[in-house]
Amino acid sequence: MLSLFLSKRLRESKHQSGFIGFLSKASTIGVFLGVTVLIVALSVINGFEQQLKERLLSVVPHVSYQAPYDPISDWPSKVELLEAQPGVTAATAEINLTGMVQYKGQLKAAQLKGIDPSRHVNVSSIHEYIQPLNLKALAADEIVLGQGIAAHLGVNLGNKVTVLVANQHAKNALAAPKRVSFNVAGLIAMGGEVDKNLALVNIAKIQQALSLEPMTVTGLRLTVDDVFNAHQIAMDAGRILPDLVYVQSWFRTQGSLYQDIQMVRTIVYLVVFLIIAVASFNIISSMVMEVKEKQADIAILKTMGTRDKTIFMTFAVQGLSYALVGAFFGLIVGTLIALNVSDIFAFWTSIDGSNPLQGVYFIEFLPSKLEFSDIIIVLLATVVISIISSVYPAWQATKVQPARVLGGG
Template identity: 40%
Template sequence: MIRPLSVYLGLRYVRSRHGNGFASFISASSTIGIGLGVMVLILVLSAMNGFERELAKRLLSVVPHGEYIAVTSAIDTWQQQIEKIEQFDDVIAAAPVIKLGGLLQKGENLKALEIRAVDINKEQQVSAITDFITDGQWQNLNGQSLVIGKGIAKKLKVKVGDSVQLIMPRKSQNSSQFSAPKKYNMNIVAIFDFGGTIDETLAYMPLATGDAIAELNGAVHGIRLNVADVFKAPQVIRTIGQELDVYVYMNDWTRTQGHLFNDIQLVRTVMFVVMLLVIAVASFNIVSSLFMAVNDKKGDIAILKTMGAKPSTIMMSFVYQGLVNGVLGAIVGAGLGIYLSLNLTEIITAIEQSFNIKFLSGDIYFIDFLPTELDIRDVIFTVTAALVLSLLATLYPAWKATKIDPAKVLGQI
């Protein structure tokens, strides 16, 4: 097989380097460093992709993508408004909502909560809450009934079928006079387990019941939307809101839950920069190994130059020699990174079970496991970055090799 002289010399110098213990150690350390950097960077990016996927799949399947909340008076033409909203291509569905706040009491236990009075059929079109029902049935939500989060049920020590007392503030015509709160007996018909703070604060009741409590006479406080692309929700909400003929506040999920997405992006950026610096440091170990190689091969370089070897041939010989470290490190690191990324959730679960620890708590975060999603574009970009940094590290030592004066070197032999 015919190979260019520079490739032949570069590979030969790589093989001869194994006889030099210190040079071999420096070379191996650079390869290992590049491999570890590539592997960890792929792992981190895959984990961040997994968190973004779960954010869209889980959190935004329950939290509305957008809401229109009445400013002054309740929306009494909400049926017509929903028909108008659902005509837009970016909207999957819309549903009415009445927002209430109150206290839930069971015996001596008391819990403050946010209540969403919803149409049980339309709500399923804008929310995947039924996927998270762990006890009871969503369709049983009718009359004086509630669907509550697992955190609320745990706090009040109640279960499906129990009766609780809902305490609501009473409207008073005289703002200086305190009115006794209204009390309603409610039945728990279902419990949902989503994870995070939502389980601790949120409850659902039928739209008709909420209408009777809030005395809205068939009107609603707002309309909830489910859009096709969650990351375009702010733009979609603004565009549609300007077409409505009611005076409303325009809210989207980025105002209430956007901090989670911003945190993911921040961690992604910081970890990317840190791990890229690790790869850069490992890559520049190539500089040390190549300088030692150039110093060791001065005689060979001088002889090659006297035989008519071009400077480009000599330079490329050492560039190829240095690139071997980058290529090996990038390939091995990418292989390990891909394998670990595809199995990261199972590996972390096995570690948690073996050592009886929990890395992510469902009571704090919206998930209790470490998600992962491998994106081949991240692999390509990471490997390319490692190879580019490795190439840059070889240029100066290889260029210095072309500046060796044959007369001085051969005169000392």
Template identity: 40%
Template structure:
């Protein structure tokens, strides 16, 4: 098969043994360096993609995308408000709720948390909390029975299980400047949810009708809604909030959980830059390899020039030789990176089982495993960038090889 002379000679030089063993060592080091940089970059980006997917599919499945809460009092006409919210083209569904702080007591144990009074049917259209009910059931949250659903962490702290009774402590209304003793209400624990992270430790659910009776409210004081585009949730929330005539707190998942998303994006960007610099350092080894290879092949270059080889052909020989190292390193790194990224979760779980140490705690983070999601477009872009960097690193040695003077080299050899 026909091949350009520069490609043929460059590939021969790539496979040939070097007189100086140090040149071979540097060549292997450059290939391994590029492979390591590409593999780690693919694994790291896949892990960040996994965190982003877990944030979207898990945390944001139980946190409302957008919320409108009355500054004081409740909505005068909640049905009209819901219609106005749902009328927005980017809103998928909406549900009313009441939110308030309370203190739970079981014997001598007490726990403060945020209670969210919802209607189970309408809440299911906005969040997927029912998927995380591990004991009891979402359907057991019925009006008039003073039932409550708590996070696993809260139940553990209070030492209660499904079916136990709890005391709900609420501040009583002020009478002038005097404060009355708190109201005590009996509630029955009918379910436990396990979402992971801080939500398990700070959130509880009761039925909205029970909350209306307890707080003497005629209607809900907040509306939660689900949007089509998660990243536009803050803008959509503002648009809806400004269109209503009530005084509202306008919130979205970006205000409550946005720091997690921003941290993921920042780590992804920093990882991309830092590991590309690792690849760049590995590419400098290609420069060293080719510079030593040029010094080793000076007489060969001189002979090729006397036989009519042009400067561009000589440059092509050493570009091909350096690019060969880049191709091998990039492909080896891409294959290792893809394999490890696809099996990252299983590998980390195996390491955790061997060491007995859990890398991610479900009590702190919103997940208790290391996620991974491979993006083929990222694999292609990382591999392409690493290859381009390896080719660029061949320019100086190739240019230097083309400037060798045959008369000087062949003259010295005699």
């Protein structure tokens, strides 16, 4: 209690020079800015990770098995086998092709996916981004195009398009591509690359075009209960398949995006902690100068019987208070910004008229997710760095010799 009282009195002293006061305020402001930026940046990174998991990974395959040579026969029994494996939540059959969508002389490459409409909704949430069609009602002569494909071709709902696909299972390698006509029944409006590349059709139509049997497909698709363990689940579940297949998890197609998010998180931690460290060095500078200025006061306290421990705690508490004030206000401001960063970004883009995320990432807004654990880590790191910064000046204060200071020696 005495240390707290002395620290408060020293801080309120009128004899403190203007330069020392400036350094103290600068260190507090530095900690404030560091904590604010770190909380906001981590919240945005958490938001991207959440959107990756809940939005993108709800559409792209968690796991897929693709037949490189012979097609997969009797796919319902294979799906039943896969769904019985640990970690697998749902499975379905697919036919994946690269095709060309043609409309009035215009061509656009597309990832053509033949699906079983009744089962596809169990492994993908793409139906949530399709208008106006209910995906379960996708007929054999209908196609769903990504908005980007439709915009490139100038296609509207109800128009008829032609899809050119190569028959990779044909006996003649030089066989002409198959031409299949579809009516545009729906558009995918998800954002990002999916809108520019994906086209969905009924699997029965593609089987007919490729001369495949009704129960024969070229791929199987799974969803798993732990997306970050998808590769291991894929390998374990795939061993029960009698067919020769390539195993692929979302880590291969989207893993680089997840790794980028984690790398940015690490860089943000490093850079902002360096900002806090620089601010803490200002605490050292201001405290050393303050100890030098308060030598006479320290000497008087020592002659009155004040112990070195009390003097040490007095200056340690004072240095820590500079950081805690900055951390407290940084926490408040950072939390407020993190909770409203999506609205702030939307307001800014409405004024500026451009969106830097449009067409680049899988979302076109700035997500945010405030984690309580991040707040605790930031505060603990700030307190630890501040305590370390306060130790040396506080230790120097205990080395003041009253006889030399008061005697003028």
